[in-house]
Amino acid sequence: MPAALIWFIVAVGLAGAEALTGDMFLLMLGGGALAAAGSSAIFDGPLWVDGAVFLVVSLLLLALVRPSLRRRLTSATALETGIEALEGKKALVLDQVTQHHGQVKLEGEVWTARPLNDHDVYQPGDQVTVMHIDGATAVVWKDA
Incomplete structure (x- = not known):
């Protein structure tokens, strides 16, 4: 051969x-x-x-x-979808956000919200950052 x-x-x-x-x-x-x-x-x-x-x-x-x-x-990074894609986004406070209630406008949708620190209170018109999503509630934090 x-x-x-x-x-x-x-x-x-x-x-x-x-x-x-x-x-x-x-x-x-x-x-x-x-x-x-x-x-x-x-x-x-x-x-x-x-x-x-x-x-x-x-x-x-x-x-x-x-x-x-x-x-x-090999793809560099996978695209985040669902609630993972919302983490780190900016939101607008629509209704006062306290430990037990509040609403924010996030990506054009209204979400229930609570502050990351239980003692914080955010007023309507404040810009906040979504730290994570807990069920159907956006846990937000306001930059100082």
Whole structure:
């Protein structure tokens, strides 16, 4: 069996194994094996030359291509949705906010609210920050 065919089979095997891992490591080695198969088919040199081509191309792919490919395929941050997206937003006090009652306008909707510190009281018109959502109640705090 010619060496080029063996290198090609190794390249296909590594690419197939990459489908199971998703780490892009085996795919880069598969690229090196494919380059070795090409050099073996074109130049028909000794086996150590094919090994050197495999090593050099694999290392170059791992160092230069893999980091940018992983950055492109991996999302940076997941989008916050639901109540997590409301934390840190500014709200307008509509009805006096005390420990037991109050309302704020948050993202165009009216929410029941209570202060983060139980003794604080916020008056209508005050700007507050949503610290977290507790059930259906916005827990708010006013910046000093």
